[in-house]
Amino acid sequence: MRITVDVDRCIGSGMCALTAGEVFDQREEDGTSVVRQPDPPAEALDAVREAVALCPASAISLSADL
Ligand code: SF4
Numbered sequence: 206m207r208i209t210v211d212v213d214r215c216i217g218s219g220m221c222a223l224t225a226g227e228v229f230d231q232r233e234e235d236g237t238s239v240v241r242q243p244d245p246p247a248e249a250l251d252a253v254r255e256a257v258a259l260c261p262a263s264a265i266s267l268s269a270d271l
Contacts, residue, residue, distance in 0.1 A: 206244065206245065206250060206253075206267055206268070206269065206270065207243055207244055207267070207268045207269075207270055208228065208240050208242075208243050208244075208245065208253060208265065208266070208267055209240070209243070209265070209266045209268070210229075210237075210238045210239075210240055210264050210265050210266075211264045211265075211266070212237055212238070212264075214262045214263065214264035215237045215238050215262055215264040216237075216261065216262045216264075217231065217232075217235050217236030217237045217238075218236075218260070218261050218262070219231055219236055220256060220259045220260055220261065221238050221256040221259075221260060221265060222238070224252055224255050224256040224259055225245075225249060225252035225253050225255070225256045227241070227242065227245075227249055227252075228240065228241055228242045228245045228249050228252070228253055228256070229241060229256060238264070238265070244270070253267065254267070
């Protein structure tokens, strides 16, 4: 699984870092998302999917590793 955040869409709400803090962080300057683990461990995937669902800007994408 590969995670990407569209920084042009991200509004810095912080929901991703709150929901899956081991995978997402926020930039100090503006709160926009930083992906700490683009290829997260299996045990983090439920939290990542929740973060995708909660993101108010629909800025987080998941794609399968090919
Ligand atoms: S939840 Fe979405 S809008 Fe909020 S910081 Fe994360 S990626 Fe950005």
